[in-house]
Amino acid sequence: AQSVTQLDSQVPVFEEAPVELRCNYSSSVSVYLFWYVQYPNQGLQLLLKYLSGSTLVESINGFEAEFNKSQTSFHLRKPSVHISDTAEYFCAVIPPKAAGNKLTFGGGTRVLVKP
Amino acid sequence: NAGVTQTPKFQVLKTGQSMTLQCAQDMNHEYMSWYRQDPGMGLRLIHYSVGAGITDQGEVPNGYNVSRSTTEDFPLRLLSAAPSQTSVYFCASSYTSSGHNEQFFGPGTRLTVL
Numbered sequence: 001a002q003s004v005t006q007l008d009s010q011v012p013v014f015e016e017a018p019v020e021l022r023c024n025y026s027s028s029v030s031v032y033l034f035w036y037v038q039y040p041n042q043g044l045q046l047l048l049k050y051l052s053g054s055t056l057v058e059s060i061n062g063f064e065a066e067f068n069k070s071q072t073s074f075h076l077r078k079p080s081v082h083i084s085d086t087a088e089y090f091c092a093v094i095p096p097k098a099a100g101n102k103l104t105f106g107g108g109t110r111v112l113v114k115p
Numbered sequence: 116n117a118g119v120t121q122t123p124k125f126q127v128l129k130t131g132q133s134m135t136l137q138c139a140q141d142m143n144h145e146y147m148s149w150y151r152q153d154p155g156m157g158l159r160l161i162h163y164s165v166g167a168g169i170t171d172q173g174e175v176p177n178g179y180n181v182s183r184s185t186t187e188d189f190p191l192r193l194l195s196a197a198p199s200q201t202s203v204y205f206c207a208s209s210y211t212s213s214g215h216n217e218q219f220f221g222p223g224t225r226l227t228v229l
Contacts, residue, residue, distance in 0.1 A: 009155060032214050043119070043205055043220030044158070051215050090157055094214040101146050101212045102173065105157030 002027040002093050004106035012112045013081055021076040021109045023091030031093040033074040034103065035065055038088045047089070050074065061085075086113045117141050119221035121206050127227045128196040136191040136224050138206030144219070146212040147189040148173070149181065151202040152223075158205065164189055165212040196228045 007022040025031065032051050036044040048059040055067040065076045074091060088110045092103040122137045140147065148163035150173075160173030164183040178200060180192040189208075193200060204224045209216040 004157070006157075036220075041222075043222050044207075044218075045220070046217045049215075049217070092157075096214050098214050101148070101209050101214055101216060101218065102160055102163065103158075103218065105159070107155045107157045 002031060002095065002104040004091050004093055004104055006089075006091055006106035006109050008109050009107065010110045010112070012114060014114050015083055016080045018077065018079050019081050019085075019111060021089050021091075021111070023074045023076065023106055025072050025074065025091070025093045027072075027093060027095065029095045029097075031095050033065075033067060034092045034094075035059075035063070035074070035076050036090045036092060036105075038090065038108075040087070044090065047076075081111070081113050083113050083115065085111060087111060119206055119208055119219050121204075121221035121224050123224060124222065125225050127229065128193075129229050130196060130198060132196050134193050134196065136193075136204055136206075136226075138189045138191065138221060139187050140189075140206075140208040140219070141187065142208065142210075142219065143186060144208035144210055145186070146209045146216070147183065148207050148218070149179070149189070149191045150205045150207065151175065151200075152205060153202050161191065161204075193226075198228045200226065201228045202226060 003026045034049045035047040050067045058064045091106040149161040150158040162181040164170045206221040207218040209218045
């Protein structure tokens, strides 16, 4: 079984400041890793994912995450946030050979960007 | 292309009532699933389907039924609502059940059970 821990439930940050959202996972097998974002009153959308290859993955809107196998982490960063980045962010994992596309989610980190 | 749609958006039930949450997708996705979202707990999988006529239980299936008679629709039935089922429910779909596929989520149904 897998588990995902997001260490911060809320992160307030000022506009144009950097932000880091921490995600650690536990699994006895290798996993794919995902970050999903949920804007207010909407469903979740995929932000970025790591399947294999380069451990640094980027999204189209300036976020990046780095897979660290030794620390079992997949932290999400953005060097300069905008008001529009206010949302809840979820880290999720799945073993490549899992039966069914069954993601295991962390508890979420709510980011509030202040002007 | 509407993506994943869910109805209703909001619902209030009394304990013991039954209801069906509707979910439909127009992307010809093979895989569909239902999650519930509770504060601090992320999303937990209720039931999923890898194709028409095939369903299976997720992490928290008790009190819920599903069926998948068509590729497009995947309704979730609450048999006898309980206050513990107060939650936000999300339906999701993906092209196949392979783990690397992106899941597409509907806008959610906010359910309150009194």
